[in-house]
Amino acid sequence: MSRRLKTVFAAVLVALAGTLAAQPANATATHGAKPTVVLVHGAWADASGWNGVIARLTSDGYPVLAPANPLRGLASDVAYLNSLLATVDGPVVLVGHSYGGSVVTNAAVADPDVKALVYVSAVIPDQGESVFDLSTKYAGSKIGDNTIKTVPLASGDADVYVKTENFADIFSADLPRSTSALLAATQRPITYGALTEPSGTPAWKTIPSWALIPRDDQVIPLQAQRFMTARAKSRTVEVSGAHAILISKPGKVTELIETAARATN
Template sequence: MKRTLTALTLAAGLCLGMSAFAQSTKPTVVLVHGAFADASSWNGVAKILEKDGYTVIAAANPLRGVKSDGAAVSALLSSIQAPVVLVGHSYGGNVISEAANDHANVKALVYVSAFAPEAGETVAGLAGKFPGSTLGPTLAAPVALADGGKDLYIQQSKFHDQFAADVPAAQAALMAATQRPVTEAALNEQAGTPAWKHVPSWYIYGDKDKNIPPQAMAFMAKRADAKAVEVVKGGSHVVMVSNPVPVARLIEKAAAAN
């Protein structure tokens, strides 16, 4: 009887140990927000991922320039001693394409209503490559910076319809008030060699996006040879806010594939 109990105890301990090991081997998910948003835009997605056992870091994207923002996220990646799934929203897609280079621990890239530029392309150029973006007329007067640059915001009165049409009005109003500006220079800075050329990618976007034309995102996803492309019906530019479940599930698919 004692031998049986001992065997059962050992087996149970082994199973628990294997379970803990399985959880510890899940990649860390690094979420990078885009222009006119902040790290809290990932709250719904992060909640799901953490419940499912993932370590999540919602990075603070400076929104100052492609190379400098990429360097900031790259520094964060260097501090993570685990495999990483790197996720970018909007302009953040440009940043993750830059940041993932030279980081062997980045196993997957996930683009969420995001830009996936080729070398030499700009966010502004890609947004205008296909018809449909209505962002320009909704921007507020640029804010002059001490270094001669300009910060861009979306007019709060136009934020809901332009940026987050499928988010409740009260929530969109808070997002408008707390939006982070992006520099005009960042939107016109040429991209470097993109990491999607050597790191597998996944892509999800809404078919009612008014910032980046859905046709442009379909083009970029195909060009990057995305492993999976999901289109959220009725989804605005902030699908991670309005539809966190499909976004989180796609991230988990990317994590499981590596």
């Protein structure tokens, strides 16, 4: 190699070394990092309903959070979720089941890190609509006066439960009866106020969304879910199954979440 070529080669190496030194220490680790998946459960359930989904997501390398949704009121539940989201660094895929769909629809508006919404047998409200409005918009829901019980609260509101004897048929018909019995006994009630509180500005108007619809849902009628997902322009998958599809078919739910997550890249 001539002296001139050696000089040019050395200059290139120095320049390259300077460029690499200027990169942040975590640049390689950050590039292509997977988004955090935040899973929000709905009424008459708790975060353990996501266990099968969480196992699959974490096995595939996704960071996951599944908070306990308070189920006390839409605005307060949204505020709680926003507090949690504020602690998450980087992009987020926000997933809501059932009433949780209403919570994520409102919470995502205030968080620019939410890059995708995933609705799982969920309510997807527009501004001014309530969970009650949408679940009764079309015939087919078995949630009614004869299948629920209410517990009055000191605040003047009331907690709403699904009656134990109706729980399996309404909520989890595609699960073993023994599993449904446990879910019924441990169900977390939602307040009547949360079910009737109007929703705010919907995030699905500005954030891309995906949806999974169980065709045998007895809580949110099939026609209602098709109406909401079409309106939100959600990329939608329909499967056979009941309202608790996140428990009975965690693989299908995970597949859709990971599809949404890959789209954030």
